[in-house]
Structures are given as C-alpha cells and as structure tokens.
Amino acid sequence: MDKAERLLDLVALLLHTREPLSFEEIQHAFPEDYGQGHEDAIARKFERDKADILALGLPLKLCLGDEYEKEGYLIERQRYGQPALDLGPEELALLFLAGSAALDLEGSPFQRDLVLALNKISLATSPEGGARSVRSVPLARSAPTAGLRQREHLEVLRRAIAERKLVTLTYHGLWKDEITQRKVHPYGLVYRRGVWILVAHCQLRDAVRLFHVDRIRGLAVNPLKPRSPDFEWPAGFELTAHVPREPWQLRAHPPVRAVLRFEPPVAEAAAAELGPEALEVREEGEARVVSLECTSLEGLLPTLLAYRGRAVALEPPELRALARAALARLAGEGQP
Template sequence: MKRAERLLDLLALLLNTRRPVPFSEIREAFPEDYGDCSEEAALRKFERDKADLTDLGIPLEYQAGDELSDEGYLIRRERYALPAVKLAPEELAMFFLAGVAALHLEASPFHDDLLLALNKISWAAGSREDAGRDFALPRSLGRVPQEGNPRLQEHLGALRRAIVARKSVTLSYHGFWRDEVSQRRVDPYGLVLRRGAWHLVAYCHTRRDIRVFLLERIRGLSVNPLKPKTPDFEFPEGLKLSERVAREPWEIRSHPPVRARIRFEPPVAEAAVAEFGHRACQVEQDGESRILELEVTSLDGLVPTVLWYRGRATPLSPPELCERVQAAWRRIGEEHA
C-alpha cells in the first residue's frame, strides 16, 4: 500500500472508533504494511506514520490503560474538527477583503495557507442561498508574487517551520541598545506583524524570560537539527502573543515601568488625549493644556513621540526623560545650524 493511502486508512480507522485501538489491532488491520515484518520493525514504521500524521495537525495520542479503560491510540473528535463558523454575507466579504490585503504583505510566511483558505471561502460563498444576487467573491485567486528582502523571507519561512515543529532556534541577533551581535538560543512561540514589521515572540535561554525579537535585526539563524520529530518545548498556557509586542516605541520593554508626565499645549492638547487614548493612566486639565501621565518601559522610545509635537509637548517627569528630550533638541539644532 502506498504511504499516502496508508495514512488516510489509518486516519479513518482511528476516527471510526470510540475506544483506544491497541497496536496489535492496528497491525492486524494493515497486514501488508505492519504484518510482514518483525514487531520491532512494524512499530518503528508505525511511529514514522504517527509522526507524519501529527505533523499534519492530526491530534493522534496514546492512552495508557488501567482497570477501567483499554490502552491504545485514538483521535479525539472534539480536537480533530472545529465547529463551523457561521458568518453573514457582509462579514464574509470583509473577512475575505482583509485576507486578500494580507496576501500582499512582504514575505508573509503564511501566504500559501492563506491563499488556500481564501479560495475555499470563495467557493463556499458561491453556493450559499442567503448570499443575494449582488454578493459575489472571486471564484479563484492566484498566487501573489512575494517581493522584498530575500533574507527576511528565508528567516520567516525557517521560523514558521520551527514554530510548527516546536524546535529551538539559535539566533545571531543585532541588539538595539548595545549595538552588538550576540548568539541567542530561543524557543519560538509565534510571529506577530505590527506596523509593517515582523516580530518573533520567544523564550530566550540567555535572559531566561520571554522576549521579543525584531526580524530585521536577525543576522542569521539555525533550527535545532536533532530529533526533528520530537518537540523541544511546549507553548505556554495562556500566553497571548499580541500582548507581548509593543504597540508604541515607548512600550518596548527595555527597563522596569516608570511614570512619565507630559504637558501638551493647544492646539494639539485635545488631539494628544485622543491619540494616547486608554494608554494614558491619567489626564489633568490645566487651562487649555492637558497633562498626560503614561506608564513607560522605554524612555528612549518616548523621546521621538515628544519631538513629533514640535514644541507643543513638554516633559515634566521623570528627570531622565527631560534630559533626553533636551539633548535631542540640542542635536537637532546643531545639525541644522
């Protein structure tokens, strides 16, 4: 029996039973594949097939037996199939539009997967009775050429495979603050795209903490080649990748949180309040001016934001922020003198 056919039959066997299936029964069900060799050789062959199914995302697991239950292999149906998501035609159209826009992202590692998903959505939408005469999605999308940084494309592809296989990665990383390249062994948890830049969220064995790495600063990487079918780590329960990546430069985690107070003068005062929104811990009114208090983990990252308001924003505290903004204004004055 061909390998693909054997994997499909093995999947069908385990899905069509409610109890764990011992290897002895699996061997009897596939006499041409697992029955014409020694038990040790058959088990090795089955382990390779099991690893292939796991790589495809099939939740195949082994259950140890006890007095009340049998031992064997099984696929839990609640983990194998996700419940159907019902979207209104308008919601489906917006979802499709967002996906098409994502296809044009530079070096997206999920391009092929997204293209396949969008084509499935378009074909399913065409058969809906509630879509209406004016509702239509393209019946087929072609591959969008991926242009841009070849090194970024290579790194994104390698990291995507490492994340799926849960394999550790060694990075050559150019740090921003120390301006030097260092070697980091990390457990990659996921990739996040924020404001056009790709970030890697990973556990850093050097820092012994979860850190965020900007892909543009990765000079080279290598995935652990040992035991490629065996995961090196588990994804932390409850971890939300998007919450780990700073939305603003002053949210980059370069030091413990400090409170910064900035006075905004009219006519930008109200606009600044709206711009910072919920990130402002406190807003005080001082005549037509507004004083915002922020929790900051990168004072250096806050400096460009203050400068952007062109003299309409004045830092009040901490002293380190005031000094850095004054130094930045002096440098600007010297460069344009």
C-alpha cells in the first residue's frame, strides 16, 4: 500500500476507534503493511508511521493500559479537531489581508502553512460571520515570485533554525564579488523590503552576520546527530536588532542627523515613504522637511537623488557635498 494511503487509513482508524487499539489489532487491520516480513522491520515501519502522524500535529496517544482502559493507540478525538474561533468580521478581514499579502512574500518559508492556516480559520468560524472577506481572497498563485531554489533554501533554513542545526553555506558575497563557504549557526529569518535575510552566527568571524537568502548558492545541514541540536540560542537574542531597515541605517559611521526638504508634488509621497523611520516631519507650506537619524550618508544618497530636483539635502554638510558631487556628475560637469 502507498505510504500516504496507509497513513490516512491509519488516521481514520485511530480517530474512529472508541477504545485504544493494540499493535496486534493494527497489524491485523493492515496485513499487507504490518503483517509480513521481519519483525524488527515491521516494528521500525510502524515507529516511522507514528512519527509521521505526530509530525502532522495529530494527537496520537499511547494508552498504557490499566483496570479502566485497554492498552494501545488512538487519536484523541477531543484534541484532534480545531475548536471554533470567535473572530469578528474585522479580525477575519485583517487576518486574510495580511495572509494573502504574506503568501506573496518572495517565497515565504511559510507559504504552505499559511494556505492551510487560512483555510482552517475559515472552517473554524461561522459561515455567516465575515464570510464575504474570507471568500474575497484567493489563496492560489499561478506564478510564484521567487525562484524554486530560494524557496527550497528557505524551507531548509526554517527547519535548521527550529532544530538548531549547523549549516554550511556557499555564499556569493554582497560587497566582494566572491563565493565563500561559511559554517554558521542559523538564528533566524527576517523579511525586509523584498529580501529574506538569514541572521546567523558565523564561525569564521565569531560574530553575528547577515546573509541574503537569494545569494546563497548552496546549503548543507549538518547530517550528524539529526535529533540533537548543534547550538543554543543566545539568551535575550533580538533578531530584528541586527537587521537595518533602510540603506541609511547601515552602520557605516556614528549617527548623524540628516535633514531633507521635499517639494510638491512628491512632498506627500516622500513624507509617507520616509515618515515612519523619521525623527521628525515638518510642514513648510506645501513642502515637507524630514529629519532622519542616519548611520550611512552614502546609503542615504540614492534615496535623496531618486526624488530628483524635488528634494534637497539641508544637513549635514557632508551629505550636501556628496549630493553636489553626484549632481555635478549627472550634469556632465565631472567625470562620468
């Protein structure tokens, strides 16, 4: 019998039974699968099947047997099904909006889980409450945005993070155009601006380093002792503290206050785009003056220049000098 078929039959049997079934009874029910061959091989096969059922998150229980209860296995019906969820229309709509947007996050490592979770929500809520919002969100995507390799890497990393296994990366460096091998302890994954970033402790540098998952060329999880972790998570580790959100937040120099002035028609859009990370957004008539805490003026320059003639750097003088030099090159006055 096909393994998927056997596991589903086993789930149906153990979920339906009122009293625990002994291994002998299960063997008898599946004569082809557990009834033939060497005893050890059969026992191992049954162990693997039990592990699969547990890995699916199903409440498989071994009853040890006493005067009230028979010895054997069953799936606890009370703990199997998702209980009803009392979610209001707004809560449902928000979960589905966030969920459907997250499905498209450049090959999210949780894509399949998210599809299943959103369906479970719709089954666990009454069909009247918020059915419209649930219906209005299609979950299928015909063309996934990320490459197959990146999705595989995210999947492997996700498992390695949960199981705390050492990983060997073949990595195409961002700054130096070279491919290196690194042994790392994967601490976590962060999604930022269309990129999944692996936060990991690099053994070579003995420090926390960031790796763009789309630049990982190869990935191998330590095959030794698959069931025991290779490292411990550092106490109090804060994942997002290691990931700068914007290019000007790269730690290139001590923080300085950068002040930019935006003119219409981009003033509103610039305030919306930079506002959440800004120290201050000031209105000057139609214009907006945005102050940022900046640790990389070089990182801020492309953002400033992208607003073209409608943005000007007011402070600090170093940023004004960078902008002047760049504009001179663009004007054809310097070296191209």
